[in-house]
Amino acid sequence: MPPRSGGGTVSADGDLPAVVAGAGPVGLAAALALRRLGHEVIVLEAEPRERPRAGSRAIYVHGATLRLLEGVSPGLGHAMAERGVVWSGKRTFWKGRQIYGRHYAPPAPGRLPHFTSLPQVVSDRLLLDACEAMRVQIAWSTPLRSLTADRDGVTVLGAGREWRARYVVGADGARSAVRQAIGVSLSGPRPRNAYVVVDVADDPSHPLPCERVFHYLHPGVGHRNVLLVPFAGGWRVDLQCRVDDDLDHLATPDGVRSWLVEVLLPGHSLDVTWVSTYRFLQVVAERFTDEHRRVLLAGEAAHLFAPFGARGMNSGIADAVAAARAIHLALQEGDPQSRRRVIDGLSGDRRASALYNRDAAGKALRHMQASDPWIRVTRAVAARLARRSCRVGAWMDSAPYGPRRGRVGMTSAKY
Numbered sequence: 001m002p003p004r005s006g007g008g009t010v011s012a013d014g015d016l017p018a019v020v021a022g023a024g025p026v027g028l029a030a031a032l033a034l035r036r037l038g039h040e041v042i043v044l045e046a047e048p049r050e051r052p053r054a055g056s057r058a059i060y061v062h063g064a065t066l067r068l069l070e071g072v073s074p075g076l077g078h079a080m081a082e083r084g085v086v087w088s089g090k091r092t093f094w095k096g097r098q099i100y101g102r103h104y105a106p107p108a109p110g111r112l113p114h115f116t117s118l119p120q121v122v123s124d125r126l127l128l129d130a131c132e133a134m135r136v137q138i139a140w141s142t143p144l145r146s147l148t149a150d151r152d153g154v155t156v157l158g159a160g161r162e163w164r165a166r167y168v169v170g171a172d173g174a175r176s177a178v179r180q181a182i183g184v185s186l187s188g189p190r191p192r193n194a195y196v197v198v199d200v201a202d203d204p205s206h207p208l209p210c211e212r213v214f215h216y217l218h219p220g221v222g223h224r225n226v227l228l229v230p231f232a233g234g235w236r237v238d239l240q241c242r243v244d245d246d247l248d249h250l251a252t253p254d255g256v257r258s259w260l261v262e263v264l265l266p267g268h269s270l271d272v273t274w275v276s277t278y279r280f281l282q283v284v285a286e287r288f289t290d291e292h293r294r295v296l297l298a299g300e301a302a303h304l305f306a307p308f309g310a311r312g313m314n315s316g317i318a319d320a321v322a323a324a325r326a327i328h329l330a331l332q333e334g335d336p337q338s339r340r341r342v343i344d345g346l347s348g349d350r351r352a353s354a355l356y357n358r359d360a361a362g363k364a365l366r367h368m369q370a371s372d373p374w375i376r377v378t379r380a381v382a383a384r385l386a387r388r389s390c391r392v393g394a395w396m397d398s399a400p401y402g403p404r405r406g407r408v409g410m411t412s413a414k415y
């Protein structure tokens with residue numbers, strides 16, 4: 001349903017149907033989905049409009065996410081696909097020797113590809129353009145400070161102003177003020193291993209094949225694992241550190257160059273555009289809603305996963321679209337119990353997806369870290385067999401991203 005020209009529905013008592021906290025990809029997707037369903041929405045964003053957002057971050061956008069975005073804003077999925085790249089293949093190495101390789105046919109013209117790879121700053125910009133085209137109101141430099149939910153709606157305070165809404169979507173990221181206001185905490189493992197994550201600009205004089213490459217135990221970098229992922233304009237290189245590594249050194253400009261030169265083609269420029277170090281949390285909110293079923297958490301406000309398998313933004317956008325649909329259905333329900341059931345159904349389903357994704361990302365992490373001797377032996381045997389068995393090679397290739405099949409919207413993990 002297209003949005004109404006005047007900005008959509010507002011209830012008879014003047015309450016907004018929804019306030020969204022956070023103009024990250026998840027908050028913007030929630031706002032688009034609400035507008036598409038005909039509802040007025042205001043997005044409160046803590047930062048100013050022209051904020052710098054560094055790094056490639058969520059580069060891998062699943063086909064399912066492109067289709068969801070195309071559904072909430074026609075043309076948006078295609079615009080993302082046009083700005084991204086689809087790799088021509090993928091290869092996996094064990095101690096410097098290739099054990100698996102696969103080529104992809106180019107995507108069919110005019111159809112959404114099964115994934116695209118582009119810097120998050122570009123997808124954020126396209127989401128913002130789509131929001132502006134659909135006249136979503138965004139209050140920049142307006143952090144949500146507090147909220148109070150009751151059985152009829154939510155009162156939101158931010159930057160000296162107050163809003164009253166029927167529902168709030170908390171998409172305000174990992175340190176979510178919304179999550180804190182409803183008294184929900186995140187729980188789950190916090191692995192000790194760290195990663196150095198580097199963006200390197202394309203070098204037109206030494207073009208690399210547009211392939212995702214994973215190295216188990218790369219001999220040039222002290223037998224650490226390395227993942228190279230192409231995106232439009234560059235490469236993302238993830239180095240898996242050891243627990244006792246000196247991160248301060250590995251992530252300095254000299255430290256980065258010392259290992260990067262070993263994993264790129266000889267002569268490729270070392271034009272590093274972003275360096276970061278991460279300890280990836282594996283945590284999920286205890287609940288995705290409040291006691292009155294008026295607040296819904298989405299994206300990193302609700303869950304944090306290791307990025308292997310690209311589950312973060314992809315599942316966050318699925319949360320956002322599901323939250324918008326649940327709000328749309330609940331707004332049409334006259335009976336309070338039915339409204340609660342709609343919100344409970346949605347939040348329970350998205351939490352189950354988040355737990356699945358957390359476990360799948362955890363499985364991928366355990367496989368890569370191999371601190372368990374059984375995993376170490378299995379990997380070494382499989383690396384040997386991969387030369388003769390394509391199936392074993394395919395398993396070694398896919399294991400660093402976790403299981404792929406699962407519930408709708410939980411993102412099929414496939415780099």
Ligand SMILES: Cc1cc2nc3c(=O)[nH]c(=O)nc-3n(C[C@H](O)[C@H](O)[C@H](O)COP(=O)(O)OP(=O)(O)OC[C@H]3O[C@@H](n4cnc5c(N)ncnc54)[C@H](O)[C@@H]3O)c2cc1C
Nearest residue numbers: 022024025026046058059060144172173299300312313314
């Ligand atoms: C190295 C790395 C690689 C990644 N790779 C991938 C990948 O390939 N694919 C993938 O799917 N995901 C990936 N991710 C994860 C992805 O970046 C995140 O899941 C995604 O950005 C989360 O979006 P979000 O909108 O939930 O949160 P954010 O992007 O953090 O947005 C939250 C917004 O809320 C605002 N805000 C905060 N507090 C308030 C407040 N009180 N009031 C109002 N606004 C507020 C913030 O300013 C921000 O704009 C990766 C992450 C990292 C770190």
